[in-house]
Amino acid sequence: MESPLVVIKDVSFQYDSQESLALNQINMEVYEGEWLAIVGHNGSGKSTLARLLNGLQFPKEGSITVAGITLAEETIWDIRRQIGMVFQNPDNQFVGTTVQDDVAFGLENNGIPVDVMSERVVDALKKVNMDSFLDQEPHHLSGGQKQRVAIAGVLALKPSIIILDEATSMLDPRGRAEVIETIMKLQKQDKITVISITHDLEEASRADRIIVMNKGEVYREGTPNEIFLMDEELIKLGLDIPFPIKMSNKLREKGISLGQQYLTEEELVAGLWTSHSKM
Amino acid sequence: MDISLKNVEYRYSADTPFERLAIQDVNIDISSGSYTAIIGHTGSGKSTVLQHLNALLKPTKGTVFIGNREIKAGRKEKNLKGIREKVGIVFQFPEHQLFEETVEKDICFGPLNFGVSETEAKKRANEAIKQVGLSEEILEKSPFDLSGGQMRRVAIAGVLAMEPECIVLDEPTAGLDPRGRKEIMDLFYKLHQERDLATVLVTHSMEDAARYADEIVIMHKGTVLQKGTPNEIFSDPERLLAHGLDVPDVVRFQLRIEKTFQTKFDRICLKEDELINMLAAFLKRRGAQ
Numbered sequence: 300m301e302s303p304l305v306v307i308k309d310v311s312f313q314y315d316s317q318e319s320l321a322l323n324q325i326n327m328e329v330y331e332g333e334w335l336a337i338v339g340h341n342g343s344g345k346s347t348l349a350r351l352l353n354g355l356q357f358p359k360e361g362s363i364t365v366a367g368i369t370l371a372e373e374t375i376w377d378i379r380r381q382i383g384m385v386f387q388n389p390d391n392q393f394v395g396t397t398v399q400d401d402v403a404f405g406l407e408n409n410g411i412p413v414d415v416m417s418e419r420v421v422d423a424l425k426k427v428n429m430d431s432f433l434d435q436e437p438h439h440l441s442g443g444q445k446q447r448v449a450i451a452g453v454l455a456l457k458p459s460i461i462i463l464d465e466a467t468s469m470l471d472p473r474g475r476a477e478v479i480e481t482i483m484k485l486q487k488q489d490k491i492t493v494i495s496i497t498h499d500l501e502e503a504s505r506a507d508r509i510i511v512m513n514k515g516e517v518y519r520e521g522t523p524n525e526i527f528l529m530d531e532e533l534i535k536l537g538l539d540i541p542f543p544i545k546m547s548n549k550l551r552e553k554g555i556s557l558g559q560q561y562l563t564e565e566e567l568v569a570g571l572w573t574s575h576s577k578m
Numbered sequence: 579m580d581i582s583l584k585n586v587e588y589r590y591s592a593d594t595p596f597e598r599l600a601i602q603d604v605n606i607d608i609s610s611g612s613y614t615a616i617i618g619h620t621g622s623g624k625s626t627v628l629q630h631l632n633a634l635l636k637p638t639k640g641t642v643f644i645g646n647r648e649i650k651a652g653r654k655e656k657n658l659k660g661i662r663e664k665v666g667i668v669f670q671f672p673e674h675q676l677f678e679e680t681v682e683k684d685i686c687f688g689p690l691n692f693g694v695s696e697t698e699a700k701k702r703a704n705e706a707i708k709q710v711g712l713s714e715e716i717l718e719k720s721p722f723d724l725s726g727g728q729m730r731r732v733a734i735a736g737v738l739a740m741e742p743e744c745i746v747l748d749e750p751t752a753g754l755d756p757r758g759r760k761e762i763m764d765l766f767y768k769l770h771q772e773r774d775l776a777t778v779l780v781t782h783s784m785e786d787a788a789r790y791a792d793e794i795v796i797m798h799k800g801t802v803l804q805k806g807t808p809n810e811i812f813s814d815p816e817r818l819l820a821h822g823l824d825v826p827d828v829v830r831f832q833l834r835i836e837k838t839f840q841t842k843f844d845r846i847c848l849k850e851d852e853l854i855n856m857l858a859a860f861l862k863r864r865g866a867q
């Protein structure tokens with residue numbers, strides 16, 4: 300495998316107001332161009348990890364390296380230039396008084412020339428279907444619209460790493476699939492690295508790799524196939540079994556034989572078809 | 579207590595250059611003890627409708643009846659406290675309803691405000707925090723020192739502690755982990771059944787709408803597209819899909835099976851086990867032929 304783009308080494312972190320560690324001895328690597336999903340129960344430390352990556356908080360112990368640069372007070376701006384982050388609550392992220400100003404704000408900060416800027420702003424808002432809201436105040440949007448604008452803000456920046464912290468939690472399932480699809484296309488095309496924190500197991504099952512967090516620690520790391528083989532163990536971790544696997548298990552209980560594990564509905568239906576069409 | 583919206587229209591920032599028509603011609607009846615789910619796209623007007631149910635927003639046209647109160651467009655309303663006490667809303671963003679310095683004070687705020695004694699309020703807070711799956715220790719923490727999902731749970735606990743007659747939930751499970759999502763939805767359903775608590779749920783989960791609601795209302799571009807029981811709403815999945823709406827996983831799975839095997843089962847199944855039974859029997863018949 301190629302050398303990792305992000306290396307998190309023995310990182311621990313504790314909030315001042317808390318008695319226990321929010322993150323305990325985290326070791327993790329993120330590879331260039333991959334889609335990494337981070338899942339885990341509420342309070343398991345996912346957002347804290349994202350804040351550390353973005354230099355909003357600093358580890359109490361351990362180190363974080365992004366593209367060869369070690370994260371510290373002096374390097375924080377070099378690192379932030381490479382990372383675009385969408386926060387869990389979009390309201391905390393808006394700075395502009397209109398949707399287009401808000402998206403432009405980040406570009407201005409990164410010294411993008413004005414003529415390129417307006418084109419990029421509209422382009423990014425088009426990608427998330429929000430180009431008809433250019434002059435609306437971001438706080439005066441519906442929940443899902445806010446999330447779309449927050450995502451556009453990051454897409455416009457064209458960073459090399461995108462961190463999504465439950466960035467699509469308020470979109471309808473189809474809207475969510477569309478936005479994820481759009482980001483996946485950009486990811487492939489521009490070789491962007493995506494770290495997606497999510498409670499949506501369907502989305503996680505499309506990732507290249509999944510990391511499961513539990514009580515501030517990395518519980519397991521693997522491909523979606525490996526992770527979802529954990530079955531009942533997932534429920535203990537606050538997670539659930541994805542729908543296609545749940546249906547497969549129920550079919551097996553009814554005596555229907557299925558050769559392998561299917562992660563998507565398409566695969567499951569196709570599998571049923573091949574095993575039941577030739578008879 | 580019944581709530582109904584009659585020909586309701588709402589414009590944000592009415593009579594300013596920023597005026598925006600959000601909903602119009604909306605008619606919805608919520609009878610006491612019922613469970614209603616409201617579904618629809620981003621921006622279709624769901625949250626706007628919800629805020630009329632406890633008079634946080636007042637219609638710019640039409641009338642909202644809440645119990646024996648009548649909220650009419652263009653009329654000043656006084657003393658809405660009685661309404662707020664009976665109709666509890668869990669907002670789409672939990673941060674919007676947390677403001678006290680500790681979680682306990684936050685949860686007690688509603689009950690105290692409505693005249694409950696301090697001892698009783700604290701007792702309710704203690705009970706509510708456990709109901710939403712958090713430990714008592716969290717009561718002493720600041721609500722802003724919590725993870726997103728923990729804040730969501732605290733916001734829900736605050737509304738439960740008010741012991742309202744009607745509970746209005748705006749995507750209450752967004753941000754919850756998958757197990758928490760199921761536990762909280764089961765909790766709402768239990769309260770709905772045990773206390774006859776009228777429940778209005780805005781959700782993007784077609785599974786939850788199908789599983790829990792007596793009636794589903796589909797919002798589309800600011801108007802009501804369709805109303806009906808889950809069976810009525812999902813009996814014609816192609817129509818929903820054509821409107822860019824979703825159907826429960828189990829329905830989508832059935833459609834995929836039917837298409838691949840070029841068959842039609844005699845009904846649309848909303849329950850997983852029902853479909854599995856039908857599918858297993860079908861596959862075995864095929865095997866036997």
Ligand SMILES: Nc1ncnc2c1ncn2[C@@H]1O[C@H](COP(=O)(O)OP(=O)(O)OP(=O)(O)O)[C@@H](O)[C@H]1O
Pocket residue numbers: 314315316317321339340341342343344345346347348387722723724725726727728753755
């Ligand atoms: N600003 C803060 N101050 C103090 N403690 C915090 C703060 N934010 C989070 N915590 C605590 O740190 C732990 C980890 O929280 P974190 O937000 O990283 O969880 P998470 O995995 O993102 O959870 P969720 O799925 O609910 O968003 C939790 O126990 C939480 O209570």
Ligand SMILES: Nc1ncnc2c1ncn2[C@@H]1O[C@H](COP(=O)(O)OP(=O)(O)OP(=O)(O)O)[C@@H](O)[C@H]1O
Pocket residue numbers: 438439440441442443444469590591598599600618619620621622623624625626627670
């Ligand atoms: N405060 C506001 N000021 C002006 N317009 C608003 C405001 N809040 C919402 N809107 C607009 O009203 C319409 C309906 O918004 P609403 O929040 O009711 O949608 P929703 O169905 O709840 O969507 P979502 O699923 O994204 O939360 C949207 O087009 C939105 O942009």
Ligand SMILES: [Mg+2]
Pocket residue numbers: 345346347387464725726727
């Ligand atoms: Mg979080």
Ligand SMILES: [Mg+2]
Pocket residue numbers: 441442443624625626670748
């Ligand atoms: Mg809404």
